[in-house]
Amino acid sequence: MSLSSRYILGIDPGTTVMGYGLVISQGNDLTLGPCGVLRLEKYNGYAIKLKKIFERTVSLIEEFKPDEVALEAPFYGKNIQSMLKLGRAQGVAMAAALQFQIPIFEYAPRKIKQSVTGHGNASKEQVAGILTRLLNLKTKPEFLDATDALAVAVCHIFQRTGGIASASSRGSRKNYSGWADYVKENKGKAKG
Numbered sequence: 276m277s278l279s280s281r282y283i284l285g286i287d288p289g290t291t292v293m294g295y296g297l298v299i300s301q302g303n304d305l306t307l308g309p310c311g312v313l314r315l316e317k318y319n320g321y322a323i324k325l326k327k328i329f330e331r332t333v334s335l336i337e338e339f340k341p342d343e344v345a346l347e348a349p350f351y352g353k354n355i356q357s358m359l360k361l362g363r364a365q366g367v368a369m370a371a372a373l374q375f376q377i378p379i380f381e382y383a384p385r386k387i388k389q390s391v392t393g394h395g396n397a398s399k400e401q402v403a404g405i406l407t408r409l410l411n412l413k414t415k416p417e418f419l420d421a422t423d424a425l426a427v428a429v430c431h432i433f434q435r436t437g438g439i440a441s442a443s444s445r446g447s448r449k450n451y452s453g454w455a456d457y458v459k460e461n462k463g464k465a466k467g
Contacts, residue, residue, distance in 0.1 A: 282308070284341035285428030286332065287420050288349075288364035290324045291316050293331065294420030297339050298410070298428035305432065307410040308339065310421045321360065325367045332371035344372040345431035347423065348381040382430050387423075390430035402426050 280301040287294035292315065297308030313331045315324045336344075346368060349361035365381070372379050385395035392405050403422040406412065406429065416422050 281343070282339060282341040283428040283431055284335060284339055284344045285424040285426070285431070286344065286346045286368050287423035287427060288328065288346060288361060288368050289315070289420065290321060290360045290364050292418065292420045293328055293364065294418065294422070294424035295335055296421055296425035296428055297341065298425060298432060300432045305410060305429065307412060307425070310416055310425055312418045312420045321363065325363055328364055329367045329371050332368045333374065336371060336375050336377065341377060343378045343380060343431065345380045345382065345427045347387060347427050348383050350384050380431050382427060382434070387426050387430040390433045391426045399423065
């Protein structure tokens with residue numbers, strides 16, 4: 276990966292709340308861009324919610340001009356209807372990115388958690404805590420859906436670079452196999 280900046284828009288699709296977050300990757304540095312949520316509970320009917328997801332994704336792409344879009348893939352839980360709704364929300368967000376011919380990548384929730392925290396069963400709170408330290412956030416975003424979206428973007432960057440890049444290895448890139456490996460080698464930088 277060159278030293279040029281890459282803007283990655285992470286999206287955590289949902290029909291009640293959609294999280295989004297921009298992460299800028301430049302060399303070994305990760306920088307937080309804007310993040311937030313689209314609240315959809317006030318809209319009745321799935322068609323209007325899907326329309327709002329599409330419109331918001333288009334506006335995010337127009338505003339941030341990301342190089343790539345990373346989305347959380349729907350997962351099968353106990354309720355097949357929930358998975359279908361998430362799949363529709365994801366599909367609409369994908370269609371918005373495709374309209375701009377932006378490359379799209381999707382990651383399973385377990386893969387995202389594994390990439391960010393070092394284990395695939397991490398809670399949303401654990402993911403948010405790691406991201407707070409990794410991206411030097413002064414405060415955690417109000418909604419975990421926003422940090423979930425940031426986690427998707429960070430996961431994508433880690434997948435593209437082969438691991439967690441050390442911010443101190445400017446001249447020679449050093450990659451780590453996961454967060455636990457990074458913490459072990461960088462005790463003074465990563466607390467917790």
